Amino acid sequence: MSIFKTIRNEANMIAVAEHYGISVNRSGFINCIFHNDKHPSMKLYKDHYHCFSCGAHGDIISFTSQLLGLSSYEAAQRLATDFGVEISTTQKAKIRKSLSVYEAKTLLREYISILEEMRDKYCPASPKEEWHPIFCDSVRQLLIYQYYYELLSFGSYEEQKQFVKQERRFFNELQAKLRYTRMAV
Numbered sequence: 001m002s003i004f005k006t007i008r009n010e011a012n013m014i015a016v017a018e019h020y021g022i023s024v025n026r027s028g029f030i031n032c033i034f035h036n037d038k039h040p041s042m043k044l045y046k047d048h049y050h051c052f053s054c055g056a057h058g059d060i061i062s063f064t065s066q067l068l069g070l071s072s073y074e075a076a077q078r079l080a081t082d083f084g085v086e087i088s089t090t091q092k093a094k095i096r097k098s099l100s101v102y103e104a105k106t107l108l109r110e111y112i113s114i115l116e117e118m119r120d121k122y123c124p125a126s127p128k129e130e131w132h133p134i135f136c137d138s139v140r141q142l143l144i145y146q147y148y149y150e151l152l153s154f155g156s157y158e159e160q161k162q163f164v165k166q167e168r169r170f171f172n173e174l175q176a177k178l179r180y181t182r183m184a185v
């Protein structure tokens with residue numbers, strides 16, 4: 001069974017929401033986490049949620065991923081850690097292999113925007129000023145990651161999928177890098 005399936009079967013939406021500090025009212029409603037909600041319009045069920053105002057709908061993994069700003073895989077891992085769901089190594093490996101095109105693009109976009117932020121922050125104020133190493137490094141890295149993003153946006157969906165599969169190591173490293181960067185920022 002996949003980690004996603006295991007978590008969907010075992011975790012309870014309401015317990016999860018409360019665990020992450022969301023107050024759930026007696027009818028199981030909360031303020032929607034997908035839109036700016038003044039009155040609770042998102043209903044939590046045992047295994048899914050639905051917002052009656054903006055129509056957001058999904059399961060425990062997309063809920064956690066939105067709430068904590070994580071990818072689906074990270075959200076699943078986080079739930080597994082916080083709720084003691086066992087994940088075997090083979091399950092982990094399986095998930096690592098199947099990074100989707102969407103996830104790969106999201107990773108790249110996120111990392112590119114961090115790099116752009118760094119580049120602008122450390123950009124020399126005048127031509128005379130010495131270049132900050134972070135500025136140089138972010139410019140150099142931007143070239144690489146923007147190039148990958150272009151490659152990934154090129155071609156049919158099948159080709160994009162193939163590209164993610166082929167560059168699995170690159171994307172796994174990027175994932176690790178992002179996790180580290182997020183902690184440092």
Ligand SMILES: [Zn+2]
Nearest residue numbers: 032035051054
């Ligand atoms: Zn909503």
